[in-house]
Every structure is written in structure tokens, then in C-alpha cells.
Amino acid sequence: MPNKAIMLITTCCLAALLTGCEESNIIEKLAVLEAGAYDLSERSENPITTTVLFPTVTREGKFDTMTLTANGKSIHDTFVKVQNLTSLKIVGGQGTILFGEELSKKGLFHVIQSLRRDPEIGTRVKFAIVEGHAGKILEKKFPSIEDNAEFIYKFLDRAGKHTKVLFTNQYRFIRDYYDDGIDPVLPVFSYEGEAIGLKGLGTFKGDQYVTLLTINETQMLNYLIGDIRNGSLMITMNDLKSGENIQLSLSNINSKNGKRIDTTNMNVEVILRLKGSVLEYTGTKDISNEKYQRELEGEIEEYVRSNSEKLIAKLQKYQSDPIGIGKVVRNRLTYEKWKKMNWTMIYPNLSIHVKVKVGLTNTGKSK
Structure with missing residues (x-):
């Protein structure tokens, strides 16, 4: 994942060139998403929970991260609600998308179809499952991890270069889902204790997560x-x-x-x-x-x-x-x-x- 400072400055400069806005204070006006997490909600009228994580910058130039969460009827509905939770303009750029365990077991087809329609989400965005609630892995603070989204992205990037089955992104998942005679797989993370760790590999039957491989x-x-x-x-x-x-x-x-x-x-x-x-x-x-x-x-x-x-x-x-x-x-x-x-x-x-x-x-x- 690109360095957060470079990513934010590059995005801001592009925004200024395209919109004609002044460059001053552009950084403070943008929320460049690093990761999104999707879970089943406990509310039947709003069945989807979306959590997003993005870096923030203080006037003193100090970096931190912020998470926002909203429940809704669909991915698009939750995104609109998340946008209403901040004065910053949310823009794409996420490198990782996480799915909660229960949502993955129910089936990911409709969620991924919505993500495919979003032009700001590329085919190389990395997919993974989280044991339990996916949003909590972005919200939780770990003493040894400065940025949870960046940690997961770099972990998957490194692991995918050495282990073929851990090289998973939107393109590969969709390809294996639609191909006749093969099923997709996704890495499964856990966040027990004071660290984020790889639990194993989740295998699918169609679009449903069915079992964990050690x-x-x-x-x-x-x-x-x-x-x-x-x-x-x-x-x-x-x-x-x-x-x-x-x-x-x-x-x-x-x-x-x-x-x-x-x-x-x-x-x-x-x-x-x-x-x-x-x-x-x-x-x-x-x-x-x-x-x-x-x-x-x-x-x-x-x-x-x-x-x-x-x-x-x-x-x-x-x-x-x-x-x-x-x-x-x-x-x-x-x-x-x-x-x-x-x-x-x-x-x-x-x-x-x-x-x-x-x-x-x-x-x-x-x-």
C-alpha cells in the first residue's frame, strides 16, 4: 500500500486539478479510504453493517486513523449514511475489503455485485474474511500496530507472493465464482488478544463460506x-x-x-x-x-x-x-x-x- 502521506497529497493534487479548487487545506477535506468491512447487522430492517477506515491529518501534520460505521439496507445505503457521519469528502482508494464470518456464510454474491459496480473499487483490491465481526478488526487498537488496514494489506501482499492460494483479490474471487468446476477461497484473519493473525483459508461452495482450512x-x-x-x-x-x-x-x-x-x-x-x-x-x-x-x-x-x-x-x-x-x-x-x-x-x-x-x-x- 502506498505511503499514506504520498497517497493523500497525490489525491489532493489531483482533486485540485480536476475541480479547480484551491490546494490549501485540501488534505483536511478528504477521507481517503484504506479499507472497508462488511457484516450482517442485528437489525432486520437494516441488514448490512459497513465500517470504513481512513487516515486523518491534524493541522500539526500528525497522522492517525478513524473508523466510521453505519447500518443500512444495502452497501450503497450504508455508504451514504457513513458519508453523513463526517464533514470530510469520502473518496476511494481502499486496498482491502473484509467480510464478516456470518455474512460470508450466508453468501457474498450480492455484496460483491454491488462492489463491482463501484468504479472507485479496482479489480485488484484484496479480499479477506474475518472471524467474528469484520468491522471490529478495523476499530480495535493494537499496541504493536499503528494502522490496522495497512497491516492487513501488507500481510496479504507479502503472503500472496510466497503462497499462491493466499493471492486473493476481487478479480480472482469473481473469476473462480463464475468459472464452472472450481470454487473461490479467501484468507481468514482473527484478532484475538493483542494481535491480528492469519487463522487459515476459507473455502467456498459457490458464494458461501463453508469451512476453514488450517x-x-x-x-x-x-x-x-x-x-x-x-x-x-x-x-x-x-x-x-x-x-x-x-x-x-x-x-x-x-x-x-x-x-x-x-x-x-x-x-x-x-x-x-x-x-x-x-x-x-x-x-x-x-x-x-x-x-x-x-x-x-x-x-x-x-x-x-x-x-x-x-x-x-x-x-x-x-x-x-x-x-x-x-x-x-x-x-x-x-x-x-x-x-x-x-x-x-x-x-x-x-x-x-x-x-x-x-x-x-x-x-x-x-x-
């Missing part, structure tokens, strides 16, 4: 959805010799992802090939020895295979398909056969197996 499940999903470059993987598993839990950290992972479909018997095989470096290993094997390195590769293969299949079974249970198995099946069939197929009934009972091949390029640091 951090470990999220990293597995990352490798199931497609090829990955320069990925990482943190593994906790039992040492076969000592029986104790060991930590294994892999880095610089390049993975290849393939899927085989038997459309006659409706069987699917997901094939993963991973090559990476051992960053850290706390087990008892001397993995500089080629024999034990091969053994470790086999243990990693079994770990990835079993955890991937458990994750797929969980997704099938909730009829959520973020991997895009439906897209692969659809592409193997004619349009007529796909349309005749009741995919929502077939997918939960589909036989899906994962085959994994791991190669360690170096053994790094060990205990």
Missing part, C-alpha cells in the same frame, strides 16, 4: 492447485527410529502438478513432483548419507500424500472444490456431457488419489 492444510492446498516456484513447506512428523516428533523445513521448492482423469469410472489421480532443499531437520538420521536421504524423501512423500488425501476428503465433505477438479473433468468431456452430469452429486463421492515424488537437492542444516 495453516497446515493451506500449505498442502497450495501444492495441489498448480505448479509452484520457490515454495516452502514446514513438516512435523514422527521419527521412525526414536518415535519423537521432528521438524523438517523445506525451501526453494519447485513443484509440478498433473491430474489424470478416468471419466468412465470417475477416478482422479493427482500427481505431485517436488524438488527442494532441506533448510532444517531435527531428526536422528544423517541425511548427508545418500541412503538416509532417500529414506527421508520417502517419509516426506508419505506425509504429503496422506495429508493431501485427508484434505481432499474434507473438501469433498463440504462440497468445495478450490483445487479445480471439476474444471479438469469438464475439459475431458463434451459440453453436452458436462451439462448433463450432476457434478454436485458426483464430486463428494469421487475417488481421488494423490501420488507424490520428492527429490532433495541438498540436505542443508540438521540437528
Whole structure:
């Protein structure tokens, strides 16, 4: 997210050029939105709650943030009410839009349709879910966070560069929602205690949030959805010799992802090939020895295979398909056969197996 001072000054200068207004005191007259949050209201006559956060500037040049909240019948209705709560002119610029847990479970289609019609909200604006009430994550003051909206934006920006499934914005959500044979996902944040943290990944069935994937499940999903470059993987598993839990950290992972479909018997095989470096290993094997390195590769293969299949079974249970198995099946069939197929009934009972091949390029640091 751009520096707040630069963003405010740039916006003000543009406003002055376009409107012909004097430049003096323009900053004090604008509220440039950094984030918006949408929740279900407790009032049936005004079912939507909107919370916005924007930076403020004092006459002494000190920066702070302010939040405003309003209930209404629709997104547009709440925005008009929010505007009436301040003498500042609210202008677009938000980098993040957050959705409350209950609203996400009910369905986001109508909210996102309203957001799409707003020309001030770009397709690259980042989407996320908040456990509980989304507006409260913007309102709450955290001792270690100066600007909650900026913190979330930078977190998503950084995470999205390293983990494919966490790269989520308006464009990707809408694309996966409308595409036949795949469901959207969104990061889920929590604000327990004195910090904002990533809870996991929310998976959807259509436009409804149906289940939360843990951090470990999220990293597995990352490798199931497609090829990955320069990925990482943190593994906790039992040492076969000592029986104790060991930590294994892999880095610089390049993975290849393939899927085989038997459309006659409706069987699917997901094939993963991973090559990476051992960053850290706390087990008892001397993995500089080629024999034990091969053994470790086999243990990693079994770990990835079993955890991937458990994750797929969980997704099938909730009829959520973020991997895009439906897209692969659809592409193997004619349009007529796909349309005749009741995919929502077939997918939960589909036989899906994962085959994994791991190669360690170096053994790094060990205990």
C-alpha cells in the first residue's frame, strides 16, 4: 500500500486539478479510504453493517486513523449514511475489503455485485474474511500496530507472493465464482488478544463460506492447485527410529502438478513432483548419507500424500472444490456431457488419489 502521506497529497493534487479548487487545506477535506468491512447487522430492517477506515491529518501534520460505521439496507445505503457521519469528502482508494464470518456464510454474491459496480473499487483490491465481526478488526487498537488496514494489506501482499492460494483479490474471487468446476477461497484473519493473525483459508461452495482450512492444510492446498516456484513447506512428523516428533523445513521448492482423469469410472489421480532443499531437520538420521536421504524423501512423500488425501476428503465433505477438479473433468468431456452430469452429486463421492515424488537437492542444516 502506498505511503499514506504520498497517497493523500497525490489525491489532493489531483482533486485540485480536476475541480479547480484551491490546494490549501485540501488534505483536511478528504477521507481517503484504506479499507472497508462488511457484516450482517442485528437489525432486520437494516441488514448490512459497513465500517470504513481512513487516515486523518491534524493541522500539526500528525497522522492517525478513524473508523466510521453505519447500518443500512444495502452497501450503497450504508455508504451514504457513513458519508453523513463526517464533514470530510469520502473518496476511494481502499486496498482491502473484509467480510464478516456470518455474512460470508450466508453468501457474498450480492455484496460483491454491488462492489463491482463501484468504479472507485479496482479489480485488484484484496479480499479477506474475518472471524467474528469484520468491522471490529478495523476499530480495535493494537499496541504493536499503528494502522490496522495497512497491516492487513501488507500481510496479504507479502503472503500472496510466497503462497499462491493466499493471492486473493476481487478479480480472482469473481473469476473462480463464475468459472464452472472450481470454487473461490479467501484468507481468514482473527484478532484475538493483542494481535491480528492469519487463522487459515476459507473455502467456498459457490458464494458461501463453508469451512476453514488450517495453516497446515493451506500449505498442502497450495501444492495441489498448480505448479509452484520457490515454495516452502514446514513438516512435523514422527521419527521412525526414536518415535519423537521432528521438524523438517523445506525451501526453494519447485513443484509440478498433473491430474489424470478416468471419466468412465470417475477416478482422479493427482500427481505431485517436488524438488527442494532441506533448510532444517531435527531428526536422528544423517541425511548427508545418500541412503538416509532417500529414506527421508520417502517419509516426506508419505506425509504429503496422506495429508493431501485427508484434505481432499474434507473438501469433498463440504462440497468445495478450490483445487479445480471439476474444471479438469469438464475439459475431458463434451459440453453436452458436462451439462448433463450432476457434478454436485458426483464430486463428494469421487475417488481421488494423490501420488507424490520428492527429490532433495541438498540436505542443508540438521540437528
